[in-house]
Amino acid sequence: MVRIGIVGIGFMGYTHFEAAQKLRGAKITAIATRSTKKLAGDWTSIKGNFGPRAGTYDLSNINLHQDYRDLLNDPEVDLVDICLPTSLHEQVAVEAIKAGKSVLLEKPISIDLKAADRIVTAAEKAGTILMVAHVLPFMGEFQFAAECITSGKYGKMVAAHFRRVIAQPDWSKEMSNFRNLGGWGVDLHIHDNHFISHVCGVPDRVFAQGLMQDGLVNHIHSQYLYNKGPVVSCVSGGIAAKGLQFSHGFEIYLEKATLLYNFGTIAGEPTTDRPLTVITSQGKVHTPKLKGGAEWCAGFTAELQMAVNGLKKRETPSVLSGGLARDALKLCHSEAKSITTGKVVAVK
Numbered sequence: 001m002v003r004i005g006i007v008g009i010g011f012m013g014y015t016h017f018e019a020a021q022k023l024r025g026a027k028i029t030a031i032a033t034r035s036t037k038k039l040a041g042d043w044t045s046i047k048g049n050f051g052p053r054a055g056t057y058d059l060s061n062i063n064l065h066q067d068y069r070d071l072l073n074d075p076e077v078d079l080v081d082i083c084l085p086t087s088l089h090e091q092v093a094v095e096a097i098k099a100g101k102s103v104l105l106e107k108p109i110s111i112d113l114k115a116a117d118r119i120v121t122a123a124e125k126a127g128t129i130l131m132v133a134h135v136l137p138f139m140g141e142f143q144f145a146a147e148c149i150t151s152g153k154y155g156k157m158v159a160a161h162f163r164r165v166i167a168q169p170d171w172s173k174e175m176s177n178f179r180n181l182g183g184w185g186v187d188l189h190i191h192d193n194h195f196i197s198h199v200c201g202v203p204d205r206v207f208a209q210g211l212m213q214d215g216l217v218n219h220i221h222s223q224y225l226y227n228k229g230p231v232v233s234c235v236s237g238g239i240a241a242k243g244l245q246f247s248h249g250f251e252i253y254l255e256k257a258t259l260l261y262n263f264g265t266i267a268g269e270p271t272t273d274r275p276l277t278v279i280t281s282q283g284k285v286h287t288p289k290l291k292g293g294a295e296w297c298a299g300f301t302a303e304l305q306m307a308v309n310g311l312k313k314r315e316t317p318s319v320l321s322g323g324l325a326r327d328a329l330k331l332c333h334s335e336a337k338s339i340t341t342g343k344v345v346a347v348k
Contacts (some may be wrong), residue, residue, distance in 0.1 A: 002308045005030035005077035007068045007092060009038045011048035012106050013083035017057075019300035022293075026079075026308040030063035032071040039064045049169060049246045049265060051296035068092060072099040079104055079311055081304075086181055090115040093130070097122045102129035104307045108190045108332075109325040111182035116329050120322040129316055131307050132325035134194040138302040140290030141261045141276040142195060145252055148259065149199045154280070155255025157200065159231040162192050163262075164248040167240040184238035185210070185217020186332045192234045193335075194328035198319055200229060202327045207344045208335040211239065217336050225344065243267045249274070256281045 004026055006013050013033070020028050033039060039059070046054035065071040072080060072095055080096040081104045082089065089110050096103050103123070109132045110116040123130035136142050149157050166188060181187035196203070203224035210220035219237025226232075240247070247264030262274040279285050292298040303320075310317045318324065331347055338345040 002026035002311055003029040003076050003078045004081050004304075004308075005032065005063075005071045005074060005079070006081045006083060007032045007071055007096075008082065008084035009033040009035065009043065009046070010083065010085075011046055013081075014043055014046045014054045015048070015051065015297055015300055016081055016083055016106075016304065018051075019297040019304055022295075022301050023305055023308060025312065026304070028062060029076045030065060030071050030074050031059070032065040032068040034066055036066070039066065049166070050270075069095070072096050072101060078102060079307070082106060086111055086187070090119055093119050094122045097126050097128045097130070100126070100128070102131075102311050104131045104133055104304070104320075105322075105325075107132055107134045107194070107325065108182070108186055108329055109322060110329065111186055113326070113329060113333055116322075116326040120326055123322060129311055129314065130322045131310065131316060131320035132322055133303055133307070133320065134191065134325065134328070135299050135303050136191045136195045137198055137319050138292075138306070139299040140292055141263075142250075143292075143299075143302075144276060144288055144290060145250065145259055145261075146195070146199050148254065148257070149252070154257035154278075157230045157252060157254055159253040160196075160200075161232075161251045162196070162234040162236075162248075163250070164188060164192055164234070164236040165240050165244070166238050166246050167242045167244050168238055169245075179214055179216060182332075183213070183216025183218055183336075184236065185220050185336060186329065188238060189217070189220060189222075189234070189236035189335075190328050190332055192236055193331040194324065196224060196232060196234070197324060197327050197331065200224075200226070200232060202331065203229075203232070203347055205344050205346050206331065206334050206338055208338040210335075210339045211237070212336075212339060217332070217339065220335060220339065222335050222338075 041057040043054035080101045205225040208222040211218045224232040245265040249262035252259040258279045260277045334345045
């Protein structure tokens with residue numbers, strides 16, 4: 001049984017807690033939060049841009065810590081699941097690694113590339129399992145797309161366009177200031193860069209245009225350039241009108257099929273403009289059945305299950321690797337440089 005301790009009970013900590021309820025071979029044994037109210041099981045202040053608002057919980061069978069360092073030293077914790085603000089990722093992840101714990105770190109690994117390097121290096125030196133939780137490859141539609149691309153079921157990917165756009169968040173004080181998150185060009189767009197790097201490989205170069213604010217990317221149109229590979233582009237940012245809380249989707253062109261998907265939260269209502277649709281070269285159209293459950297946190301359950309399985313095998317799943325997370329961050333920084341210089345930038 002893998003015993004999980006969650007550090008940080010905000011929206012993502014709550015999401016991981018809910019997602020963990022259906023894990024096989026693992027359970028939550030500890031949580032750490034500075035909030036005495038949350039330690040008492042009252043999480044009603046927690047809300048996000050998807051899923052239900054949190055409620056109240058019976059935490060009588062869970063070790064409760066107000067200081068995260070006590071959780072790091074808790075003998076009943078095997079895997080430290082860090083769901084803290086990004087600015088605290090390096091400090092807590094490195095301390096967990098030094099305490100001999102395996103780590104699952106919520107995305108992004110960091111805002112700063114040097115900090116990302118230090119986290120990855122610390123885990124390598126300690127021989128500790130480090131995983132970074134980018135959930136997009138575990139969301140049903142994107143999971144299906146990834147399997148089609150990597151398996152070659154419909155031939156090679158020829159081209160693709162991805163979209164991820166939100167309105168300025170207002171559900172969290174931490175989220176309301178995008179400067180604390182590295183701009184939407186990191187906090188939001190890194191989902192796309194991670195997924196694209198996962199299924200296509202890290203691009204050789206990138207050309208981007210966008211809107212900068214206080215030196216950070218607020219909105220971006222990016223073209224990923226491969227020496228030998230598909231034509232890939234993406235639009236992402238946080239400039240949508242207030243009623244468009246969240247939207248994402250894709251158009252993926254394979255040799256023998258086209259994949260379409262478009263979803264958004266509009267005026268508080270989940271709206272699927274185009275459910276995942278496969279259009280084959282023979283003209284047949286169908287909506288595939290997706291893996292996973294219908295629960296709002298099903299993708300996070302699948303992500304956590306892969307982390308648990310990897311820990312049991314003492315192997316880091318490639319899609320959760322710190323190296324891939326660092327490469328996605330590197331791509332974000334290359335795009336910001338391209339916007340400010342107006343030039344194609346090599347991704348090194």
